[in-house]
Amino acid sequence: MNDAVVSRCAVVTGAARGIGAAIADRLAADGFQVVRLDVVNGDGVLHCDVTDAASVRQIAESLGDVDVLVNNAAVWRFAALEDVDPDDFSEVLDINLRGPLLTTQAFGRSMLRRGQGSIINIVSIGALHANPAVGAYSASKAGLVALTRQTALEWGPRGIRCNAVGPGLIATEGAGIYHDAEVRRARADAVPLRRLGSPSDVSEVVSFFASDASAYVSGQVLYVDGGLSSSLMTTLPRPPGVPGPQLAPAVSAQGDDNDA
């Protein structure tokens, strides 16, 4: 965090929009020279398909030293388990799990050579909690958690940290589910902090893992979910007369900061 930030380089996949764009913007604000990769076109976005090993390697070779890699690119294909198309299943794993392996190998090369670097994998609360009809998505994110630990274990002795950030319910423009106002409100009410997360909630945590403030943190998954992953019991119906989760009345509107 206190380093001279003149030429530190961060690579972010899936950076054209949503959470990835917010991460790229935050790291740029932190002083990183940010390389934005995506298969979607966008301002300042370099085309990169994370499933294409040769293309990923070529981009890595064209860049100088990389200090931070954020594996954010991911897709999902909804289907009931009995109807999941095996090709969809493979494609999701290809992008969400094999993709991060390829980028970690390619952009990790200069990290290994210099003995420093921080890799941040964007996972999901889906890695922890089953989610109906998400096909391979949750499995891919649970796999990425394991890959995070594998990277931390194998590359830790060579100076590279690897952690994961697990977003909870995040209201991105592309998340169609939150276009329904009723669903949006009901979901926000299920979160202990009583709001949906924003892309910047996630990017702020990525910034922490990219900085030296997390110098001794490796192999961890930090869920950014407003407490949702602790909330199973509050989502179940309770018998009348048993004190519910609303012991503390909600107070004034919650801002984006805790220091009001």
Place this chain on the structure above:
Amino acid sequence: MKRALVTGAARGIGKAIATRLGAEGWTVALLDISRSDAEAAAAGIDGAVGLGADISDEASVEAALDAFGGPLDLVVNNAGIVRFGPLLDLAAEDFAVVTRVNLVGTFTMARAAARRMRDANVHGSIVNITSMNGVAPGPNGGAYGATKAGIALLTQQMAIEWGPCGIRVNAIAPGLILAGMSDPIYADPEIREARESKVPLGRLGTADDIASLVVFLASADASYITGQNILVDGGVTMSMIANLPRPKSVDTVGTT
């Protein structure tokens, strides 16, 4: 100026956390079972005060919070004790005392602070210090690991009950740290070296590594994080299988 209270702050990790918060511009109260020790530690920090209290005693905690006064934005429940002994022979009293300080004490202080935050409509945060031993039990650790696992669960429960008030509650689980109650372990250079070699990042942690995460969790950057227990351990807790002997045919794979 934002106001923080750190328990077990007379020495070790607690003192480092208080010192770091002071350097970041917080007004800090250092609380310890010994008031004179707390005051001595506070003397080195600009604008800080030292307080004496038994965190497991509600009246004692209330008196200390009254003495600090004003709104409270952050409480770090760091105070904790350990009494070693094999479970087969452990005195019941040792188990009870460790539980009372670590688990009951954390609850008592956190609740007193949260009530004040709620009443003043302060969207504050609470950070509970747990341990890697709350995830991976240490042999002959007595009640220590169980209390730390208990604090981790309590952290989640506080998060779901107090989230609607705007209060965030998280935990930090230190790994092998060269400070505080672990200091005596690392006085032996052989043990120190053997343990360092088992940490993927190749070193023991420092008290400042813990303080850095406290500062982050208390900041606006962590405003959507609550109910989490984060290991600051250089990767050691997830390394069990790597520590097992492997057949010669594979034991050089992946080493440099």
